[in-house]
Amino acid sequence: MLNVLIVSDEAKEIYTLFKSNSFDLHAEDLKLKGNSLRNNSTELNGYDIAFLDLDTEGWQTRLLELRQQMPVVTFSKPDTKRAVEAMKLGAADYLEKPLTTDAFNDVIGRYKKKILEHKYGFGEILGTSMPMQEVFGLIKKAAAGESNVLITGESGTGKELVARAIHRWSPRSEKSFMTINCSAIPDTLLESELFGFEKGAFTGAIQTKKGILELADGGTVFFDEIGDVSPLFQTKVLRVIQEGEIMRIGGTHHIKVDVRVIAATNKDLKIAMSKGAFREDLFYRLNVINIHIPSLREREDDIPLLVKHFIEKHAAKRKDLLIKGITNDAMNILTNYSYPGNVRELENIIERAISLANSPEILPSDLPSFLLANPQKRKMIPKLKDxxxxxxxxxxxxxxxxxxxxxxxxxxxxxxxxxxxxxxxxxxxxxxxxx
Ligand SMILES: Nc1ncnc2c1ncn2[C@@H]1O[C@H](COP(=O)(O)OP(=O)(O)OP(=O)(O)O)[C@@H](O)[C@H]1O
Ligand SMILES: [Mg+2]
CATH class of the missing domain: 1.10.10 (Arc Repressor Mutant, subunit A)
Structure with missing residues (x-):
């Protein structure tokens, strides 16, 4: 089901286009609702995509409001100036009138694929549990805007996947997504990686090299493990965010860069701040939107789905044996474990089980022995309020x-x-x- 909101004074005529026979979607896949631009009280909840008519006054305000919630496809009588303005304000697409079924078909087809890529998740991020539905909502919101995002969550919960999804859904998706792993690289190297250097800036700098921030111009930079960088380096990152400019090492002039920053950490930055190990101003600059990914033990409903997904993903490696699934007993053991290493640990367990398996279904004996030794569920009693x-x-x-x-x-x-x-x-x- 794809819920389409049409915001136009000619919503009725546009309906007819959607409903025409040559349209590629079955009627039950689409739910359409028209809304006049003059009616300000549009209920925005529940829509996946909006079509906004630019031939009515006040469309700019409407666009800014709608794009916070969903991709907005705009349309008007041919008018390049207006099209450019709409794209600058964050429209996802622009179509010229007269609208045709083909044009709609094409655009909806593209978004339908994006939106419904996976029935149970957000692209490759799977999850049917309530907490993950919240995460998906936040990804959607973050993708529609330009604010910086801080993704928090234990190791292996899918922080990088979420960062990539935000970029892929954002208006910057055509430009690069560059990752810098702050914990893996020492400060000095981090600096040359991020800012680049001029030829001769230091021994070994035999030619000028652009840094990640410059290469990502127009796109997104993902600072992974931001909690691990030194205070000095934090100051440098803050400067980039505030000023939107960098200087290559050994350089003499500033270079403007337009990057969206997404950062992730498995540390509690509030504690780090209270100890003076993390700059507060940087925290507030990054934490404009916070997406917290719950640990896997807080969303055990997702386990069976993830198990099946990882079986499909890794089964292809067994050329000799067609792995089709998992026995109920083995699945029970997997749903009863508490996964300190979260989704990554679950994936490793499945990958290992597949390599050990001697039958088309994964058996309890294919699972690591520590799972078998401790099959009792460590069931947490939730607080009554929760x-x-x-x-x-x-x-x-x-x-x-x-x-x-x-x-x-x-x-x-x-x-x-x-x-x-x-x-x-x-x-x-x-x-x-x-x-
Ligand atoms: N919801 C999910 N659906 C499908 N795969 C997932 C999901 N969450 C995580 N994974 C998979 O688990 C692995 C770990 O994910 P990712 O690297 O994004 O986690 P992370 O939070 O960045 O971990 P770390 O803190 O260790 O860097 C990846 O292989 C990813 O594809
Ligand atoms: Mg990571």
Whole structure:
């Protein structure tokens, strides 16, 4: 299901185009809602993509509002100036009127693929659990904007995957995504990697080399393990973010760079700040949007899906044996473990099991012995407040799902007022990306 919002005073005519027979999508895959530009109270929750008519006054404000929530495809009578303005304001695409079914077909096809790439996740990031649905909502929000993002989470939770997804979905996706692993590289090397150097700047600098920040101009730079860099280096990073310019080592002039910064850490930066090991000003510059990825033991619902995914991913390596799946017993053992190394650990366990397997299904004996020795679930009893919230959220999501995300219908099912439901959707951060 792809929920399409059409914002135009001619929404009705546009409907007809979508509904025409040659359209590539089945009617049940699309939910359309038209909205006049003059009507300011658009309910934005629940849409995957918007089509915005630029031939009406006030479209700029509307575009800025919509693009925070979803990709916005704009259209107008042929007008290059307006098209450029729309793209600068963050439109995902521009189409010329008269609109044709083919043009819609093409653009929706592209986004449908992006949005529905995986039924249970966000591109290659899988997760059906509530906490992951929240993460997907935040990725979507971060991708639509330009703010810096700080991704936090234990080792192996998928921080790098999330950073890549944000870039891939952002207007910068055509430009580069460059990663710098701050923990792996000593300070001096970090500096030449990031800023580059001029020929002769130091022994061995036989020719001028551009740094990552320059190479990523127009794109995104991912500072992995930002919690590990020295205070001196933090000052340099802060300067880049504040001034938007760099100087190559041995250089004499500043070079403007336009980069979006995404940083990740498995450290608690608040503790690091209280010890004076991490600069507060840098923290606030980075933490404009915070995406916290919960550990795998906090979202055990995701385990079976991930297990199947990793089996598919790694099974191809066994040329001699067609690995088809996993026995229930083995799956039970996997869902009962607490994964200190998170998703990466689970992936390693599956990869190893596949290499050991002697039958088309993974058996308990293919799993590491420490899993077999300790099959008792370390079940955490949730705080009562959390348990109530989770149940409330799940109930609301299933009512919304059954009502095709029609808020009024869902409210009726739940026996509450529409306004109450809207408030809960907002408070509980329910995002309708995949349903
Ligand atoms: N939700 C997920 N769905 C599918 N694969 C995942 C998911 N989360 C993590 N992975 C996989 O787990 C591995 C670890 O992910 P990633 O490198 O992004 O984690 P990380 O948080 O950056 O870890 P570290 O802190 O150790 O660098 C990768 O192989 C990634 O593809
Ligand atoms: Mg990482």
């Amino acid at each position: 348990a109530i919230l989770t149940t409330e959220k799940e109930t609301i999501v299933s009512a919304l799902h059954e009502s095709n995300w029609n808020i009024s219908h869902a409210a009726l099912k739940l026996g509450i007022y529409r306004q109450q439901l809207q408030k809960k959707i907002k408070d509980l951060k329910i995002t309708p990306l995949f349903h």
